[in-house]
Structure formats: structure tokens, C-alpha cells
Amino acid sequence: MNVLLDEVPVPVEQFSRAPRYLSIALTNACELRCAYCYAPKHAAALDRERVVAWAVELDAAGCLGVGFGGGEPTAYRRFAQLCSDIAQSTSMAVTFTTHGHRLTPELVESLRGAVHFVRLSVDGVAATYERLRGQPFAAVVQAAGLLGSLAPFGINAVINADTVGELDDLAEFADEVGASELLLLPEQPTAATPGISDADAQRLVEWAAAARNGVRLAISRTGLEATLPTVEAVPGERPLDAHMHVDATGVLRPHAYAPTGLSVGGSIMKAVQALREAR
Incomplete structure (x- = not known):
């Protein structure tokens, strides 16, 4: 039913x-x-x-x-x-x-x-990933292969000035490794970083609005409340x-x-x- x-x-x-x-x-x-x-x-x-x-x-x-x-x-x-x-x-x-x-x-x-589900954090691809995370990108590709044998998995990516230009590459990577979802996380302010800029947030929203095929897309609305239309997952939920x-x-x-x-x-x-x- x-x-x-x-x-x-x-x-x-x-x-x-x-x-x-x-x-x-x-x-x-x-x-x-x-x-x-x-x-x-x-x-x-x-x-x-x-x-x-x-x-x-x-x-x-x-x-x-x-x-x-x-x-x-x-x-x-x-x-x-x-x-x-x-x-x-x-x-x-x-x-x-x-x-x-x-x-x-x-x-x-x-x-x-x-x-039942795993999320693999991949902030940028290739050289960008290695610069931001200090680890070889080949290792995260291998990790995706291991997860594919365990359970459905998705790719998480923090979006900031370094990664906003690689959205197409991230979507392609997620599709190639068999991820069921690409979750984009606008960078949040920390003691060391200011968070995603208004300009980069707008680039993210415009990219997401464009028609595309492939992996399912999800975006955290935290930090994008003013620019990203959202729906209630469960109507009436507190x-x-x-x-x-x-x-x-x-x-x-x-x-x-x-x-x-x-x-x-x-x-x-x-x-x-x-x-x-x-x-």
C-alpha cells in the first residue's frame, strides 16, 4: 500500500x-x-x-x-x-x-x-582533493570501491571557493564510482574559515538548478536559507x-x-x- x-x-x-x-x-x-x-x-x-x-x-x-x-x-x-x-x-x-x-x-x-548506508567525504577531485585533505586521491577512489561491496553509499562534498568550480567533476566522479547520491555541503564558518561566500553560494544554487542526468543530488540548506528553495520532508514536522x-x-x-x-x-x-x- x-x-x-x-x-x-x-x-x-x-x-x-x-x-x-x-x-x-x-x-x-x-x-x-x-x-x-x-x-x-x-x-x-x-x-x-x-x-x-x-x-x-x-x-x-x-x-x-x-x-x-x-x-x-x-x-x-x-x-x-x-x-x-x-x-x-x-x-x-x-x-x-x-x-x-x-x-x-x-x-x-x-x-x-x-x-545500511555510508557517506564518503570527497572534497574536490584529484589535485584539489590532495591539497585540501593531504591524502592521495587514488586512496579515496579505492575506498569507494570497498564501500560498493558493503552497502549503498553516497558522496559528501564541502563546497567552498576551492571546490565550487569542480561541481561537474564531483558529479561525474560520484556517478563513475556507483554512488547513489551526491550530497553538497556549503562550507560553514569555523575559527579558521569564513564559510561559503554569497557569490559561491549563488554559483552552487545555479549549478544545482541546471538540468542534468546521473547521480541523485542533495544539498544541505544550512547556510543557503536565503537562496535555496526547500520543501518539508514531512509536512507539519516540528x-x-x-x-x-x-x-x-x-x-x-x-x-x-x-x-x-x-x-x-x-x-x-x-x-x-x-x-x-x-x-
């Missing part, structure tokens, strides 16, 4: 208590030093048993998926075991975002059956119903870029409710 999301109105009080999706920064550790990365640089990592307990609680409250990031999630101790534990103890989708340089055939095999984020110190935030949040105590759902009330 197919039902449009707005075909059968559902009272707000019957919405799931949990956000549809929770992103979790397992660790701040990452061997790359990308100047535009917004992730905190101080050492921090979450306790694995605590993360599993959160997942079980979220699942019971109607959450559909958790996505692991960082830092670099594959640098997290016993990462594959964590994914397996959550896949076996909940009905949620398990995803993660990775730079790909720690992927090995052995790690991919240990993740098989425990993850601001914090779609997504929340937990950082590597256990602070729940509205999203990964948010400067403040609430520390998660013994219950992730109590923290979710408290954050909604605080907003």
Missing part, C-alpha cells in the same frame, strides 16, 4: 517522541587536518555501552536511524562491534560518514550486515522532530553546527524533551 505523507493527516501528539534521525559524533579523533572542518579538536570519545543504550531507547521511541561521524568514526575503538550491536538490538538504520582512508577489506567485512546531534562529549544539540546544547544524562529521550522545551 502506498500512502502519501500528507494524504492521511496525523495529529502532532501522535508523532514519534524521538527525532527521525540522530547523528552521533563518536570521537573527535581524525588524522586529517582540513582547515574548514567544524568538528571540535579536543580529545573526546563516547562510551560504547552508553551509545548502545541510547540507541535502544531511541528505537523504542520511534527513531528511524542513527548516523555515526566524528572526527572519524572508523578511528573509534571497536567501531564494527558497535554497529553490529545496534543493528542486532534495534530496528533502526545504521549509517556512518567517513573519509575512507582507514577502510580495509577486513574492516569492511566486519561491518557487513551491520550498516523543528526538532527531524534531526538532533550528540557530540563526542555527550552533549545533545539541535544540529552539529549548533554552538550550545544539553548534556545527556541517564536518558537520551529525557534530554531530547528538555532540548525541545528549551527551544
Whole structure:
């Protein structure tokens, strides 16, 4: 049976208590030093048993998926075991975002059956990628090949002054390696970078508006609110119903870029409710 999301109105009080999706920064550790990365640089990592307990609680409250990031999630101790534990103890989708340089055939095999989607970060192609990330581009091509044997995967790309001129190349790369989606992320302001400029944001919007075939395109609207038309994924959804984020110190935030949040105590759902009330 197919039902449009707005075909059968559902009272707000019957919405799931949990956000549809929770992103979790397992660790701040990452061997790359990308100047535009917004992730905190101080050492921090979450306790694995605590993360599993959160997942079980979220699942019971109607959450559909958790996505692991960082830092670099594959640098997290016993990462594959964590994914397996959550896949076996909940009905949620398990995803993660990775730079790909720690992927090995052995790690991919240990993740098989425990993850449902992976995002591979590729900021620019060829020489641009190597200049920005300090790693060989050939290695990320190899990582894409490994992921293709594991699960559906997408390509993430931060768009800034260095990469906005390579949008066609990024789309071609994503299509060539068999990615199911190309997600474009406008650069966010950090201590070291100002974020995407208005001119580059406009170039991104105009490029996205042009007709093209190939890989499915998605764009984060954060930073593009004034220039990018958007639609509601779920009609009537409240601001914090779609997504929340937990950082590597256990602070729940509205999203990964948010400067403040609430520390998660013994219950992730109590923290979710408290954050909604605080907003």
C-alpha cells in the first residue's frame, strides 16, 4: 500500500517522541587536518555501552536511524562491534560518514550486515582533493570501491571557493564510482574559515538548478536559507522532530553546527524533551 505523507493527516501528539534521525559524533579523533572542518579538536570519545543504550531507547521511541561521524568514526575503538550491536538490538538504520582512508577489506567485512548506508567525504577531485585533505586521491577512489561491496553509499562534498568550480567533476566522479547520491555541503564558518561566500553560494544554487542526468543530488540548506528553495520532508514536522546531534562529549544539540546544547544524562529521550522545551 502506498500512502502519501500528507494524504492521511496525523495529529502532532501522535508523532514519534524521538527525532527521525540522530547523528552521533563518536570521537573527535581524525588524522586529517582540513582547515574548514567544524568538528571540535579536543580529545573526546563516547562510551560504547552508553551509545548502545541510547540507541535502544531511541528505537523504542520511534527513531528511524542513527548516523555515526566524528572526527572519524572508523578511528573509534571497536567501531564494527558497535554497529553490529545496534543493528542486532534495534530496528533502526545504521549509517556512518567517513573519509575512507582507514577502510580495509577486513574492516569492511566486519561491518557487513551491520550498516545500511555510508557517506564518503570527497572534497574536490584529484589535485584539489590532495591539497585540501593531504591524502592521495587514488586512496579515496579505492575506498569507494570497498564501500560498493558493503552497502549503498553516497558522496559528501564541502563546497567552498576551492571546490565550487569542480561541481561537474564531483558529479561525474560520484556517478563513475556507483554512488547513489551526491550530497553538497556549503562550507560553514569555523575559527579558521569564513564559510561559503554569497557569490559561491549563488554559483552552487545555479549549478544545482541546471538540468542534468546521473547521480541523485542533495544539498544541505544550512547556510543557503536565503537562496535555496526547500520543501518539508514531512509536512507539519516540528523543528526538532527531524534531526538532533550528540557530540563526542555527550552533549545533545539541535544540529552539529549548533554552538550550545544539553548534556545527556541517564536518558537520551529525557534530554531530547528538555532540548525541545528549551527551544
